[in-house]
Amino acid sequence: MTAELISGTRTAQETLTWARELVEPGLRAAVAQLPPSMRPVAAHHFGWTDGGGSGKAMRPALVLLAAQAVGAPAERALPAAAAVELVHDFSLVHDDVMDGDATRRHRATVWKEFGTSTAILAGDALLALATRLLAERPDELRALLTAVLDLIEGQSADLAFERRETVGADECRAMAAGKTGALLGCACALGALAGGGSPAQVARLRAFGKEVGLAFQFADDLLGIWGEPAVTGKPVYSDLRNRKKSLPVVAALASDTGEGRELAALYRKPGTLSAPELARAAELVERAGGRAWSRAPADELLARARTQLRALEPKPRAELEALAQLITRRDH
Amino acid sequence: MTAELISGTRTAQETLTWARELVEPGLRAAVAQLPPSMRPVAAHHFGWTDGGGSGKAMRPALVLLAAQAVGAPAERALPAAAAVELVHDFSLVHDDVMDGDATRRHRATVWKEFGTSTAILAGDALLALATRLLAERPDELRALLTAVLDLIEGQSADLAFERRETVGADECRAMAAGKTGALLGCACALGALAGGGSPAQVARLRAFGKEVGLAFQFADDLLGIWGEPAVTGKPVYSDLRNRKKSLPVVAALASDTGEGRELAALYRKPGTLSAPELARAAELVERAGGRAWSRAPADELLARARTQLRALEPKPRAELEALAQLITRRDH
Numbered sequence: 001m002t003a004e005l006i007s008g009t010r011t012a013q014e015t016l017t018w019a020r021e022l023v024e025p026g027l028r029a030a031v032a033q034l035p036p037s038m039r040p041v042a043a044h045h046f047g048w049t050d051g052g053g054s055g056k057a058m059r060p061a062l063v064l065l066a067a068q069a070v071g072a073p074a075e076r077a078l079p080a081a082a083a084v085e086l087v088h089d090f091s092l093v094h095d096d097v098m099d100g101d102a103t104r105r106h107r108a109t110v111w112k113e114f115g116t117s118t119a120i121l122a123g124d125a126l127l128a129l130a131t132r133l134l135a136e137r138p139d140e141l142r143a144l145l146t147a148v149l150d151l152i153e154g155q156s157a158d159l160a161f162e163r164r165e166t167v168g169a170d171e172c173r174a175m176a177a178g179k180t181g182a183l184l185g186c187a188c189a190l191g192a193l194a195g196g197g198s199p200a201q202v203a204r205l206r207a208f209g210k211e212v213g214l215a216f217q218f219a220d221d222l223l224g225i226w227g228e229p230a231v232t233g234k235p236v237y238s239d240l241r242n243r244k245k246s247l248p249v250v251a252a253l254a255s256d257t258g259e260g261r262e263l264a265a266l267y268r269k270p271g272t273l274s275a276p277e278l279a280r281a282a283e284l285v286e287r288a289g290g291r292a293w294s295r296a297p298a299d300e301l302l303a304r305a306r307t308q309l310r311a312l313e314p315k316p317r318a319e320l321e322a323l324a325q326l327i328t329r330r331d332h
Numbered sequence: 333m334t335a336e337l338i339s340g341t342r343t344a345q346e347t348l349t350w351a352r353e354l355v356e357p358g359l360r361a362a363v364a365q366l367p368p369s370m371r372p373v374a375a376h377h378f379g380w381t382d383g384g385g386s387g388k389a390m391r392p393a394l395v396l397l398a399a400q401a402v403g404a405p406a407e408r409a410l411p412a413a414a415a416v417e418l419v420h421d422f423s424l425v426h427d428d429v430m431d432g433d434a435t436r437r438h439r440a441t442v443w444k445e446f447g448t449s450t451a452i453l454a455g456d457a458l459l460a461l462a463t464r465l466l467a468e469r470p471d472e473l474r475a476l477l478t479a480v481l482d483l484i485e486g487q488s489a490d491l492a493f494e495r496r497e498t499v500g501a502d503e504c505r506a507m508a509a510g511k512t513g514a515l516l517g518c519a520c521a522l523g524a525l526a527g528g529g530s531p532a533q534v535a536r537l538r539a540f541g542k543e544v545g546l547a548f549q550f551a552d553d554l555l556g557i558w559g560e561p562a563v564t565g566k567p568v569y570s571d572l573r574n575r576k577k578s579l580p581v582v583a584a585l586a587s588d589t590g591e592g593r594e595l596a597a598l599y600r601k602p603g604t605l606s607a608p609e610l611a612r613a614a615e616l617v618e619r620a621g622g623r624a625w626s627r628a629p630a631d632e633l634l635a636r637a638r639t640q641l642r643a644l645e646p647k648p649r650a651e652l653e654a655l656a657q658l659i660t661r662r663d664h
Contacts (some may be wrong), residue, residue: 014448035485037492094456098449117430117491120452121484124426127456128480131463135474138467148460152453153367159449160369 012326015319019061019081022074026082030129041122045110055105058327059084059187062212065323066191066205069316070198077194079133080140084187086130087144091151091183093123098159099242106233140190147186154178161245165264172250173297177210184213186211201312208308208320215301215328218294221246225282227293237278240285243267244323252290259288302328344658347651351393351413354406358414360657362461367597373454377421377442387437390659391416391519395546398523398537402530407657409526411465414471416519418462419476423483423515425455430491430573439567472522479518486510493577497596504582505629508549516545533644540640540652547633547660550626553578557614558623569610572617575599591620606637634660 010018015072031042043049060081067077095101096109097119103109111119127148157175161167188209223232224239224246231290232238243276244252252260253267263284266277273281285291305324309316342350363374375381399409406432415620428434429451435441443451459480466473468629489507493499520541555564556571564570569652571578577585584592585599595616598609605613617623637656641648 033481035481035488037485037488090456094452098452118488120426120430120455121488123452124422124455124459125481125484127459128463128477131460132474135470137476138470141467141473142464145436145460145464149365149367149457152457152460153369155368156369156450285539291661 001279010319012319012322015061015065015323016057019064020055021326022064022078023057023060023081023085026078026133027085028193030082030086030133033129033132034125037118038122038125040125041110041114041118042089043240044107044113045122046095047105047107050107055085055328057085058323059088059183061323062184062187062209062320063174063191063194065316065320066188066197066209067195068191069205069320070192070195070201071314072195072197076196077191079137079283080144080190080194081131082189083130083140083144084183086126086133087148087151088183090123090126090130091155093119093126095155097123098155099244101234101238101242103234119193126152137194140193143186143189146270147182150178150182154180154182161250162243164245165268166253167245167250167269169247169251169293171283172245172247176221176247177214180217180220181210181213184212204308204312208305208324210231211301211305211308212324212328215298215305215324218247218298218301219328222291222294225249237282240278240281242275243273248285248290248294250290250292252285252288255288255290256265257288259284287322298328342651344651344654347393347397347655348389348658351396352389352607354396354410354560355389355392355413355417358410358465359417362414362418362465365461365464366457370448370454370457372515373442373446373450374421374458376439377425379439382439387417388510388558389417390548390655391420391515393655394516394519394541394652395523395526397648398520398529398541399521399527401537401644401652402524402533403646404527404529408528409523411469412476412522412526413519415462415465415472415476416515416522418458419480419483421514422462423487425451425458427487427642429455430487431576433566433574435566435569457629469526472525475518475521475525475567479514482510482514486512486514488573490577493582494575496577496586497600499577499582501586501625502584504577504579505546508553508579509546512549512552513542513545513573517542530557536640536644537662540637540656543633543637544656544660547630547637550554550579550630550633551660553580554623556636557581557617569614572610572613573605575605578628580617580622582622583625584617584620587622589620591616593620595620630660 033040033268063077063081063084064074067074092104093110096104097111097116101109102112110122131141134144154175158179161172161175185206189202189206192205224244225237225248229236235241252263263281266273266281302324306321309321363371367372395409395413395416396406399406424436425442428436429443429448433441434444442454463473466476486507490511493504493507517538521534521538524537534651556576557569557580561568567573595613598605598613635654638653641653
């Protein structure tokens with residue numbers, strides 16, 4: 001913790017637990033409003049049926065801390081916190097259909113458990129629920145819907161990249177900004193809006209969230225290759241299995257090295273990649289410089305996010321900074 | 333036209349044209365707010381790229397006429413009219429993915445033209461756009477989102493029926509009420525809300541729309557079997573091809589007749605049904621009484637819808653009634 005920021009009383013892990021406990025009653029009340037056929041589907045996704053892992057509540061925590069950062073009680077931002085989490089869940093449920101991912105949070109994804117059609121409907125229902133939570137708050141609702149459209153554009157670009165032979169590192173970064181930066185920026189902006197923050201405070205917290213979100217995506221893409229299944233809840237080499245053009249992979253493919261070309265050949269190969277091929281692909285990403293290339297911007301983005309926080313008046317408690325550090329520097 | 337209703341100046345076809353022309357600028361402006369990758373997808377769906385058929389604007393017409401029915405200018409309900417149309421389009425785009433329908437409005441469906449993932453994203457984007465149009469109108473937004481959740485439950489029941497051997501006529505009717513009645517009821521309620529109608533007027537117009545919606549579904553299910561492709565924009569025997577448990581089919585299957593059992597055997601048969609099998613299936617639905625059974629409730633529902641209109645104070649112009657008649661009694 002740094003001297004410039006007002007000292008917080010919670011570690012980042014404690015902040016996540018606090019946010020999860022604060023937001024969960026609202027999430028459960030919202031899910032209870034779902035049509036009957038969708039309730040068990042949502043309960044499975046949220047991990048309420050098997051005691052398995054639920055989401056980390058990273059986005060609700062950002063919403064609630066941003067409200068506090070503008071001097072409001074966290075409770076005032078609870079509808080926004082639940083709405084952002086529901087939008088995140090909507091996008092996970094639909095993205096898993098599109099990406100064909102079969103495992104998330106240590107259990108079967110919704111489409112794998114209930115079928116593709118039910119997953120499409122469940123995602124739709126979560127999006128409708130999210131917007132209903134903000135029906136009385138037009139500024140927050142508009143900000144949320146703008147982030148939804150950014151998410152959609154990011155996912156669309158991501159899918160387009162998978163069909164293309166070459167993808168530039170810059171466009172890949174722009175895609176990640178849409179896919180992850182937009183919703184984290186929105187989370188912080190919503191907290192500030194709900195807390196009655198000034199336009200300058202809203203803008204600054206949104207910028208902070210965007211930088212953190214992009215840094216998170218770099219970290220997450222490293223986990224998508226080198227993350228421990230026990231930590232990620234996904235199979236080992238998950239992104240390589242799906243031949244995702246994630247940030248480290250794109251950097252490796254664009255490296256103009258022998259390793260990059262060998263990786264490109266593996267990505268082009270028809271059929272499922274074998275375990276040794278997956279291990280080799282990970283090695284090639286690393287040797288072609290993709291791993292190191294992804295670490296550097298994560299650090300730089302986190303530094304820029306910190307700068308945004310320090311420019312805030314009044315100084316927020318240290319918890320936002322601690323949370324940013326936790327979510328952008330995971331076990332990789 | 334009946335003496336009890338104040339005489340309108342337009343036929344139902346003219347009303348649809350009027351509504352389409354009024355609502356289209358708002359739809360185009362909304363679609364222009366879509367992320368770039370989704371704009372051509374929406375333009376294809378709306379028929380703006382090939383000069384092909386666009387939607388009939390049945391739902392916007394109901395919204396605008398309901399606003400007039402409570403004494404407001406139609407223009408006041410334009411955001412609601414565009415939002416209801418966008419929700420309808422969102423549900424069409426996603427339902428076509430789930431149902432595997434390849435043709436709509438005389439051209440390829442979105443998933444067929446752009447792939448399943450793009451269709452999921454495009455539907456999501458249309459839903460987000462629809463809700464954004466009503467961000468400043470909380471009552472209308474909540475009513476719209478309730479209808480979205482009803483639509484989802486209706487589609488979920490429809491899909492569940494396809495997997496089941498037997499479906500009761502009552503539950504099939506309840507499903508159709510969710511799938512079609514909810515959005516048409518919502519369209520009328522939104523018009524009344526936007527026009528500043530009293531709660532009694534809103535409730536009455538909603539009830540009118542629900543009856544019309546269910547009557548429309550009976551009529552539409554008849555078209556799904558006996559409709560002319562030139563009129564429906566879908567292949568001949570479309571619903572039988574997809575082995576949909578539509579209202580006439582469910583009635584035939586539940587008829588405890590030899591024809592009903594022969595139809596059940598055809599529905600269970602693996603693989604695609606041949607042209608003679610499809611013609612035979614249509615004949616079996618008719619002989620087992622499914623066609624006649626579907627016509628009677630459509631008439632009864634339309635009569636009930638009229639009763640709702642006549643109880644309205646002040647009496648609306650005759651256009652709502654004429655429109656109800658047009659949309660529930662098509663070419664079958």
